[in-house]
Amino acid sequence: xxxxxxxxxxxxxxxxxxxxxxxxxxxxxxxxxxxxxxxxxxxxxxxxxxxxxxxxxxxxxxxxxxxxxxxxxxxxxxxxxxxxxxxxxxxxxxxxxxxxxxxxxxxxxxxxxxxxxxxxxxxxxxxxxxxxxxxxxxxxxxxxxxxxxxxxxxxxxxxxxxxxxxxxxxxxxxxxxxxxxxxxxxxxxxxxxxxxxxxxxxxxxxxxxxxxxxxxxxxxxxxxxxxxxxxxxxxxxxxxxxxxxxxxxxxxxxxxxxxxxxxxxxxxxxxxxxxxxxxxxxxxxxxxxxxxxxxxxxxxxxxxxxxxxxxxxxxxxxxxxxxxxxxxxxxxxxxxxxxxxxxxxxxxxxx
Amino acid sequence: xxxxxxxxxxxxxxxxxxxxxxxxxxxxxxxxxxxxxxxxxxxxxxxxxxxxxxxxxxxxxxxxxxxxxxxxxxxxxxxxxxxxxxxxxxxxxxxxxxxxxxxxxxxxxxxxxxxxxxxxxxxxxxxxxxxxxxxxxxxxxxxxxxxxxxxxxxxxxxxxxxxxxxxxxxxxxxxxxxxxxxxxxxxxxxxxxxxxxxxxxxxxxxxxxxxxxxxxxxxxxxxxxxxxxxxxxxxxxxxxxxxxxxxxxxxxxxxxxxxxxxxxxxxxxxxxxxxxxxxxxxxxxxxxxxxxxxxxxxxxxxxxxxxxxxxxxxxxxxxxxxxxxxxxxxxxxxxxxxxxxxxxxxxxxxx
Numbered sequence: 001x002x003x004x005x006x007x008x009x010x011x012x013x014x015x016x017x018x019x020x021x022x023x024x025x026x027x028x029x030x031x032x033x034x035x036x037x038x039x040x041x042x043x044x045x046x047x048x049x050x051x052x053x054x055x056x057x058x059x060x061x062x063x064x065x066x067x068x069x070x071x072x073x074x075x076x077x078x079x080x081x082x083x084x085x086x087x088x089x090x091x092x093x094x095x096x097x098x099x100x101x102x103x104x105x106x107x108x109x110x111x112x113x114x115x116x117x118x119x120x121x122x123x124x125x126x127x128x129x130x131x132x133x134x135x136x137x138x139x140x141x142x143x144x145x146x147x148x149x150x151x152x153x154x155x156x157x158x159x160x161x162x163x164x165x166x167x168x169x170x171x172x173x174x175x176x177x178x179x180x181x182x183x184x185x186x187x188x189x190x191x192x193x194x195x196x197x198x199x200x201x202x203x204x205x206x207x208x209x210x211x212x213x214x215x216x217x218x219x220x221x222x223x224x225x226x227x228x229x230x231x232x233x234x235x236x237x238x239x240x241x242x243x244x245x246x247x248x249x250x251x252x253x254x255x256x257x258x259x260x261x262x263x264x265x266x267x268x269x270x271x272x273x274x275x276x277x278x279x280x281x282x283x284x285x286x287x288x289x290x291x292x293x294x295x296x297x298x299x300x301x302x303x304x305x306x307x308x309x310x311x312x313x314x315x316x317x318x319x320x321x322x323x324x325x326x327x328x329x330x331x332x333x334x335x336x337x338x339x340x341x342x343x344x345x346x347x348x349x350x351x
Numbered sequence: 352x353x354x355x356x357x358x359x360x361x362x363x364x365x366x367x368x369x370x371x372x373x374x375x376x377x378x379x380x381x382x383x384x385x386x387x388x389x390x391x392x393x394x395x396x397x398x399x400x401x402x403x404x405x406x407x408x409x410x411x412x413x414x415x416x417x418x419x420x421x422x423x424x425x426x427x428x429x430x431x432x433x434x435x436x437x438x439x440x441x442x443x444x445x446x447x448x449x450x451x452x453x454x455x456x457x458x459x460x461x462x463x464x465x466x467x468x469x470x471x472x473x474x475x476x477x478x479x480x481x482x483x484x485x486x487x488x489x490x491x492x493x494x495x496x497x498x499x500x501x502x503x504x505x506x507x508x509x510x511x512x513x514x515x516x517x518x519x520x521x522x523x524x525x526x527x528x529x530x531x532x533x534x535x536x537x538x539x540x541x542x543x544x545x546x547x548x549x550x551x552x553x554x555x556x557x558x559x560x561x562x563x564x565x566x567x568x569x570x571x572x573x574x575x576x577x578x579x580x581x582x583x584x585x586x587x588x589x590x591x592x593x594x595x596x597x598x599x600x601x602x603x604x605x606x607x608x609x610x611x612x613x614x615x616x617x618x619x620x621x622x623x624x625x626x627x628x629x630x631x632x633x634x635x636x637x638x639x640x641x642x643x644x645x646x647x648x649x650x651x652x653x654x655x656x657x658x659x660x661x662x663x664x665x666x667x668x669x670x671x672x673x674x675x676x677x678x679x680x681x682x683x684x685x686x687x688x689x690x691x692x693x694x695x696x697x698x699x700x701x702x
Contacts, residue, residue: 021467026497039473040493043480048456048491056491060455060515063414069458069511073496104411105399107420109509111462116372122390129394140399140407142391143509145424146377147700151504158460158494158509160420164411349498 024344028238031344055095057165065104068095069160075349077124077154079198081190081210082285084157085128090214090285091236091351092159093135097219098232098288100170101163106132108159109143113152121155128157135214137161169223175230176251176291180319183290183297185218185304186211186312188240189268192282192347197271206267213286218303218310222290225303231291234284237351241280241327241339243289249325257317257339259331280329281342283350291319375695379589382695406446408516416455419446420511426700428475428505430549432541432561433636435508436479441565441636442587442702443512444486448570449583449639451521452514457483459510460494464503472506479508486565488512520574526581527602527642531670534641534648536569536655537562537663539591540619543633543698548622557618564637569654569661573641576654582642585635588702592631592678592690594640600676608668608690610682631680632693634701642670 024031041050048056055068072088082090089106096103108128112121132139194210196202215234222229231251235243248255257280264272264279272279286309292300297315304310327339375382392401399407406419423439433441440457447454459479463472483490541562548559566585573580582602586594599606608631615623615630623630637660643651648666655661678690 019469021463021465021469021472021497023465023497023499025463026495032495035495036493039469039476040495043473043476044459044483044490044493046489046491048489049493056456056458058456058491058513060416060513061414063412063416065411065414065513067456067458067492067511067513069460069492069509070494071460071462071496071509073462073498073502105407105409105418107407107418107511108395109420109422109511111422111424111507112372112376114372114374118370118372118390121372122394125390125394132395138397138399139395140397140409141418141420142387142395142400143421144377144383144386144391145422145700146372146374147424147504148374150501151424153498153502156462156507158420158422158511160418160458160460160509160511162409162411162416162418162513349496 023348026348027342027344028242029342029344055099064165066096066099066101066163066165067160068092069158070095071156071158072351073156073349074195074351075153076198077120079210080194080207082212083124083127084155085124086131087212087285087351088157088159089128089131089135090212092161093137094215094234096161096163097216098234100232101165103137103161103163105138105140106159106161107141108139108157111152111156112144112146113154114146114149116154124155131214135216166223169229171229171232173231173247173250176247176253176319177230178253178319178321179294180230180291181294181297181315182255182317182319183292183300183313184263184287184316185310186287187263187265188284189264189272189279189282191285192350193268193271195350196275196347204267204271208267208271211284211286213309215288217307218288221303221307222300225299227292227296227300227303229290229292233289235289236283236285239281239283240289242341244327245341248327252324254320254323254326254328255317256320256328256330259329261314261316263312263314277346280339281346283347374699377699378693378695379593380693380695406450415516417447417450417452417514417516418511419443420509421446422507422509423702424507424700425546425702426504427549428471430561431545431558433563434475434478436475437482438563438636438702439508439510440479440482440486441563443510444488445566445585447512447514448567449585451517451583453517454488454512454514456491457488457510457512458492459490459508462503462507463495463497464505465497465500467505475506482565486567517574520580522580522583524582524598524601527598527604527670528581529604529670529672530645531581531642532645532648532666533606533668533670534643534651534664535614535638535667536661537638538614538616539635540615540623540630540633542636543701544619544622546701547626547698555618555622559618559622562635562637564660566639568658569639572654572658573651576650578643578647578651578654580641580643584640586638586640587634587636590632590634591640593692595678596692599678603675605671605674605677605679606668607671607679607681610680612665612667614663614665628697631690632697634698
């Protein structure tokens with residue numbers, strides 16, 4: 001689910017300045033925001049869509065459920081730590097979980113390129129099935145289309161997830177408040193750098209593995225601990241920088257990050273330096289950002305750290321009042337710099 | 352939603368006899384059945400998925416809802432009578448409607464090829480929005496990905512629909528019974544032949560327009576009339592022949608069609624003859640098959656004909672007991688022939 005706030009849109013270049021779709025339109029940055037605002041929201045806008053959370057909230061009969069959809073085009077199809085199948089399950093389940101909802105089912109729709117080895121498809125589907133089983137969420141409906149050689153890149157898959165809202169836990173991107181604290185559940189930058197290394201055939205001293213994982217257990221522990229969580233977010237495409245910018249814009253707050261507190265693994269840091277990338281903008285697929293009131297920090301950290309996926313949970317910053325819709329990085333030397341949305345793509349086809 | 356019954360699977364070639372994905376695997380015929388059975392169901396199978404109806408039935412809390420997903424890869428993107436945007440809305444809403452459910456929302460996820468003219472995208476999204484508005488069903492969540500030139504064919508779109516089950520109307524592919532009557536709501540073969548003509552640049556005496564339409568109004572009229580409908584089905588990919596084969600297999604019945612009763616427009620018939628195609632296998636996107644008890648025929652026809660979309664509704668055949676899982680065509684000369692599932696593709700990328 002693309003998540004761009006109204007404020008995010010105002011700083012975007014109008015899509016009418018470009019005549020054709022560019023890779024940057026899929027980046028999760030300013031160009032994406034422009035495309036979404038100028039083309040999609042203009043035509044399709046409605047109250048549920050306009051919120052642009054990780055999923056939409058829908059009332060039907062006596063039930064309030066959430067729905068989130070994502071198409072996956074990651075290249076290569078298989079990478080250290082996962083593949084397009086497990087990623088498609090984790091990605092959509094995580095979007096549902098970030099709304100505090102309990103996922104009840106997934107759908108999966110495949111676009112296959114003629115000539116794709118059946119063995120590759122079998123591995124991807126088996127991985128998808130294992131991920132869904134582990135999460136305890138069935139894939140209840142599917143679809144398969146085949147296109148000619150040169151009209152896809154092996155395979156693409158869409159997953160859509162449906163969850164039931166939970167009265168105990170209703171975080172939202174617009175609910176961060178001055179005085180809140182920003183927690184991340186684990187290391188930054190692993191997924192994006194694992195994909196880059198696999199795609200470019202880069203070898204580092206240690207293999208970077210994707211963090212792709214289902215975040216349902218972490219959200220369940222937060223709920224069980226009774227944390228009053230204001231905002232949850234999995235910082236995927238565009239990384240933590242883009243996710244926090246969207247939250248800052250939606251909530252009308254500033255978010256300050258402490259550079260020294262950011263948990264960037266050494267191999268990710270080295271790879272980023274070699275490639276000239278900033279780990280704050282690199283995609284993650286198995287960590288969450290939790291924004292909670294200051295008095296809930298200890299409980300939240302304890303809840304996250306009680307599960308292996310959250311063993312590296314740390315405080316990385318805080319929410320302040322002004323300047324609104326801004327993310328600021330406090331460097332180790334005491335300086336500050338603005339962490340803006342990127343215009344286009346740092347890493348295309350990362351998910 | 353791909354709809355292949357268990358019986359349909361047994362007659363399919365094992366996918367292991369092919370090493371790579373072929374276009375026929377997306378046909379809706381025997382090769383599709385083989386791929387679905389050997390790869391997808393083997394790994395992903397669960398009670399909801401195994402039913403393989405037009406959508407899945409999911410119970411969540413106090414609510415019973417249906418969900419259906421479809422990716423659309425139609426080529427060309429725009430054709431007489433519609434485009435990939437309106438088709439994606441109609442196709443998924445119709446799958447939900449065929450389960451007797453009331454659609455409450457749709458999601459839309461786009462895969463865009465770098466270089467796609469923004470103007471084309473704008474037309475497609477506007478058409479999608481108009482179709483959703485006309486149906487009264489909002490698009491509540493979306494996603495956009497961009498892939499490099501040569502990795503898609505302009506654009507692909509996935510729509511997933513969620514509906515609430517209706518206690519009054521719960522048709523299913525396994526509910527056809529001997530003695531029932533088969534009704535079609537309108538002309539056969541328009542969508543597929545419109546696509547073929549547009550793709551191949553064929554000019555006939557009159558332009559063939561796709562029948563792409565939202566079938567919700569027809570289902571509502573059937574419900575309002577109080578018809579006890581056993582099976583509803585929109586005969587899309589693979590046409591009426593494939594849809595009826597799947598129903599015959601799921602219900603364990605034979606279905607007899609009267610060739611002289613099949614409503615094939617003259618321009619569709621002429622185009623099919625020229626191209627060596629059988630209109631029974633050509634895709635439709637704006638008609639439904641209704642299988643009802645004999646005593647409900649008059650009420651059903653009156654209900655369908657009360658709406659412009661169903662003005663051409665006619666009886667085309669009947670359900671008999673044996674041979675099970677078989678569709679038989681009674682020709683004008685009194686002969687009969689078996690109408691089998693095709694192995695592979697008559698018309699690729701029709702939806």
